[in-house]
């Protein structure tokens with residue numbers, strides 16, 4: 015349980031005035047972010063970084079004018095629906111806002127902001143890392159070495175596949191999808207096919223639109239998912255879609271675990287229907303099924319798409335900019351609802 019008064023309230027420069035909005039921060043943030051917060055608001059930090067319970071989140075909604083949260087706090091209708099709520103803005107640290115019931119927030123005039131743009135390159139870099147790790151059997155090979163099972167150079171063992179001339183299928187050609195595709199095409203010499211629900215006008219590298227997700231699944235040597243985690247997308251990449259994938263193809267996901275039928279994916283990896291994968295996101299994080307952990311043909315990372323020092327600073331600073339704009343009665347730089 016956090017104790018707002020004793021444990022984690024940091025006094026900003028302007029504390030003594032009642033007019034200074036009170037911001038509660040649900041997770042430990044970079045120093046530069048805390049400093050900017052404290053220069054502008056009365057701030058309650060979470061120094062222990064312990065996750066808030068539902069009760070604590072509701073208490074936060076009653077006590078703070080604004081909340082700076084991350085993907086780990088689920089603002090469901092049940093949590094948001096309290097009568098004596100004080101919070102008017104939830105500034106989320108991250109681009110995905112599927113952890114907040116946006117429809118309900120909007121109906122209660124709660125402003126929600128996110129941090130798009132600043133994490134695009136870092137996340138695309140990680141998608142490329144996973145593509146390389148999967149296709150070069152990085153986990154299997156490193157494990158062999160660390161387990162003392164490497165007997166020396168071999169011309170024929172544990173061979174991966176080359177990427178040049180292969181087809182990368184992007185599902186969700188938003189900022190991160192495009193940045194991943196651009197890297198794959200320009201740096202790795204891959205062809206790109208993509209599906210996006212809405213028409214994409216300008217793409218500054220060769221990329222071919224497909225009629226449906228199924229077409230991308232069928233045609234690609236590597237499929238990379240870049241879909242938002244909205245409820246409507248849950249389970250969109252289902253067993254049937256996965257069954258369309260080419261034999262010996264690879265599956266990459268850096269968006270949200272919920273958009274994929276994880277059981278079906280594990281089965282496709284286990285039976286070697288597909289050759290391998292790279293995952294940075296999972297259904298029901300941080301719980302990872304043992305059946306996935308046990309597989310040696312998939313690289314698993316703990317949701318670190320945006321995890322660079324520079325980007326985490328920028329994300330936090332953008333979240334604070336949103337709060338400053340809101341309380342300064344200006345347009346928020348990245349308002350979602």
Ligand code: DGY
Pocket residue numbers: 084085107108109110111133269319320
């Ligand atoms: C994002 O920005 O959505 C990342 O997944 C962290 O929340």
